[in-house]
Amino acid sequence: MAHLGQLGLLLALALAAYGMVAAFAGASPRRAAWLESARLAAFAVLLVVLVVNAAMLIALLTDDFSVRYVAENSSTATPVFFKTLSLWASDDGSLLLWNLVLAGYGAAVAWRFRRDRPAGFPVALGVMFLVQSFYLLLVNGPSRPFATLATAPLDGRGPAPLLQNHPLMAVHPPFLYLGFIGFTVPFAFAIASLVSGSQPDRWVEVIRGWTIAVWTFLTVGLALGALWSYSVLGWGGYWAWDPVENVALLPWLVATAFLHSVMLQRRSGMATLWNVGLVIGAFALTTFGTFLTRGSVLTSIHAFADSSIGPAYLTFLTVVLLGGFGLVVWRLPLLRSPARMDSLLSREAALVGNNVLLLAATGIVLLGTVFPMVAEALFDEQLTVGRPYFESAVTPVFLLLLLLMGVGPLLPWRRGTPGRALQRLRLPAVAAALLMVVLTLAGVRSTGAVVGLGLAALVVVGTGRELVRGVRRDGGARRVLRGSRRYGGLLVHVGLAILAAGVIASSALGQEGEVTLAKGETATFAGHELRYDGLQTDRQPNRTVLTVALTVTGGGGDELRLDPRLNLYPAASEPIASPAIDRGPVWDLYTSVISLQDNGDSATIRVLHTPGVNWLWLGALLMVLGGVLAGWPRRVRRRRDPATADGHVPPVVATGARP
């Protein structure tokens, strides 16, 4: 298997390099055959990388410990499910998956544009191959996933305990990869539009479509990561402002900014330069994030230690930044599009505000994440920039964004009048005000939480009403699908507001505590009575599970059994806690074992009573649905009437409005 894998990786690299050359050569219309062969190379790369991944999978499943990766990340006692997941549990293996996803995107681009090809398509394909070649080069040199051991050990070390503790590990990384790596496609098309110098407006539709898909994947990936953190890690939170979480959030923020400012370009021909910059920026940030995660700069649950490929990433990042923004500067005259603001009370102005705030959030998170590394590298000072810092620095920006989300979508394009805007805002504003009064009377003392929840209500009511009104007016699912962009966008807003309400409620209105209970003893926490009934020990092949049986009596007298656990893995010095959660529409009761004393005669439990956590998952789900709706391909309609089919100004207006 090791030889097959190694050979496959070499072959894939050769194919990708060939594809790159053939695609760039095929840019000349006289060499159409070259382009055709480059397209075939994209499928060939996918096939070979698939075989390589399969080879690693077989090595893992057959306990082939002569492969170092298998010996380090699997063991005979590891269940088959987690053996499979070991494919991406560590740096070398996850680079194989990375290459697979990237090759998948390459093949998808080659397939999607098999017939109608926008001018400059060869360059885009070439850039895809260029990026693929870089990542294939990594697994052929600096990282060697198929390196073998001279003497195969009898058993492997097994995967990191935290990574074999929950099935969510099966879905979080692949979705995050689909999101992260997907930014290569918009980037490739942005570069192609710059190189070919064709009217960038023609690219806007293509780039927008792929960005929405990628944004949706990344949203799923981030939400699953938060869900994993909450359900597995036992600290009761879902977002730690860990540097690696931050770098995953950065491209999401920039992509969100792009999906908004692209409307300026499609509607009024504005912001062309800006949009190309955002696409390149988003891709550069994913590369930067990869460098931080894999380049041995960071240590965290996400970081893969002992990687000697930091310099390679840094070089690639420099190429991306210099190449991308160099091209932008070169094409400056072509891209410069005059900004026109008919009114400050217009959708256009709101979109500018959206970009200002999203980029401010990006800047704050980026600088905060990098600051400790710079401080240590340049000034030899060890400082930490953590959760309280980010929360206080970013919260005002996010609150302003919520306010803008409440107002912006209700403003008309081009020109609004204060009276009209006020009229549309009246109901949502009253709803928000009422909620704020009720919350204050109910005893909520955090001003930030009251304002934030009020703003979330402003968005949900205002946007929700637009959504309901629009769907009712259009009637019929097919016609709704036709206006899917607008409805998709509004649905994302409603979802995000619900998510924001969940974040605000859970971080400001929850209670947390620690109780130590002897067997049979009862303690009271946040209106609940907790009784420790005893400890069960269960020896499994790969671990020992200690289950703490708790009986919880709620305010209404109903009894409930919660079983938080401690898992002991032979490879881990400390036990890994598995929380037990009673999830409810408003309140979650979260229990996690901190320690056991006297052979389990007494247990110390961390208890949290947190509101709104399920709103988070609901909000994320709505956002994803909205993303799917907004990105829904609309080929049927285009044939009927290209100009006015859905009430959106088609890009042709943007081109027409330009000299």
Place this chain on the structure above:
Amino acid sequence: MSAARLAGGRLGLVLAVLALLTAAGALVWGATADRAPTDQERATAIASGLRCPVCTDLSAADSSAPLARQMRTEIRQQVAAGVSDEEIRRGFVEAYGPSVLLTPPADGLGRVAHLLPVLVLAAAAVGGAAVLVSGRRAVRGGGPGTAEPDHRSSTDRTLVDRALADLLKEEP
């Protein structure tokens, strides 16, 4: 618009303004109402601001590592003994160095970290304002954007008109 509807609109507006004023009043009242944090709340707040030195990304309040537990116990004891928040934090900085603080100290290099968000926000605000102002200027005349309509062909104009008509339909 009929007189009755106009009156209704006005009444609605008055109600809306009243509701907003009540909300603002409630907020001020809520924010200024007397509330001394309990010892437990104080201890949790202090622990949330300290890094658990043996963990990678969790605070001393969130981690279940033995050292974090120890820190929590120590904080609780000191709070109960009447030591001030600032003094408790200083004690941990002396023991583990300034990197134990999850928000960098407000002096020396740490001050830069505190200035960064302000600078970013200021730059963003200036950039956004510049776009809006130049956009307004382009519309009012003299800007490069004003010459545009002359370049539109008649087909373009028809398309624009149709699209605009559709827009108005879409957003009543």
